[in-house]
Amino acid sequence: MSVVIPAFNSARFIRAAIESALREAETGEVIVCDDGSTDATSEIARRCGDCVRVLELPHVGNPAYARNAGVQAAKFDVVAFLDSDDVWMPGKLERQLTVLLHDPGIAFTCTNAYRRSSPNQPVQDMDLLLGPEGGSSPALLDALILDNRVITSSVVARRAALMEAGLFSTSDDAAGVEDYDLWLRVVAEGGRFVYIDEPWLVYRDWGTSHRDSISAMQTCENVLAALTRLEQRYPSVAVSHRRTIRRRRALVHTEMSRAARLQGDRRLAREMAVKALQSRPLFIDAWKSLAAALVLH
The missing domain is CATH 1.25.40 (Serine Threonine Protein Phosphatase 5, Tetratricopeptide repeat)
Incomplete structure (x- = not known):
């Protein structure tokens, strides 16, 4: 599968993110979509191995553009998303692919995450990002309308479903919710998703990010x-x-x-x-x- 990593000035974190993706046997390629970084993000990414492709893009400041470029460039039928400052837990892709490929009607799967609230916090001391939901079960559009429980760095999706729904919106009034906007459209198009209530990644929740600039x-x-x-x-x-x-x-x-x-x-x-x-x-x-x-x- 193709792993899409949007990045901007992520030199501090990008290697750990890429390495967590390359550890997964199911990873066929990692596409780092560099949104005009002024640091060493692209150079570090290129040194991570032959499976890593770097798309150097003009700076826009909206991760929707970078993710869309990655999905469009992907070579494989299944795409996974990973933010440049998050890391996956070992076995994540195998767990989700088992669910995704079991039913062709499932457009994407997603999981819970550990919330890292300080730089050196060990996993055993982290809280879960999302509260309990009752395990892995097909979710209805009603549930998604009421509450976005989709962590983008956890998503493993059929590329065709993303393309058919029109990819991430780049409009100004989708800023900060461009992922939620896409999941709504994917499900409205008839795709289903499965939320797996297990933490399969570490989500960085300290420092600054793109969403911090949106009130x-x-x-x-x-x-x-x-x-x-x-x-x-x-x-x-x-x-x-x-x-x-x-x-x-x-x-x-x-x-x-x-x-x-x-x-x-x-x-x-x-x-x-x-x-x-x-x-x-x-x-x-x-x-x-x-x-x-x-x-x-």
Whole structure:
């Protein structure tokens, strides 16, 4: 299979990521998609072996472009994603391929991860990135609409399913949720995915990353935009999953109301709470958020 690693100024981490991919017997090639790094990222990657290809791209600052370039350049029918600052656990690809290849209707599989919150933290001291979900089971579009439990560095996917869904969105209103936007489209196209509730990678959750440049409020707005695109592109999905989409909108607007309140913007907090209630009139959390925004200080 092809392993796609987007990278930007990742000299500190890239070797460990590549080596974790090359340890897997199922890895046929590693494609490092360098988003115009100014450090030694490409040079380090090239020294990791003949199986490693480096695509030197002009700097854009959006990992969607790099991942898309990698998928388009892939030689194999199955593609795995790995961020340049994450590492896989041994046996990951075998575990997921067993599930993926068992059923041609499965478009991709994903797993849980260990969360590394400091540079030298040992695995045994790490928390899980996602809470318990009840093991490996086919997931429905409703579940994905309500909660994105897909860690991109854990994804092993059929390349054809990614291509048919249109790859990662590079639009500004998909920033920070470009992966979620794609998973929604893959499933809306009829593909299924399986979440394996086992930690098969170490996810770096310290220092800085691309997502740190996107505010919580902007991320919420982009989730809403992803839902709107889903409805526009797949009208039948919009009809059959209307209640779930409205529920997610209520959850996101309530989150935005809380964020605005914490920022001291009570007007925006009220506005977001009202929008949540327009989607879900009996949503208690939205009423609580509205009440908190109305309280005089």
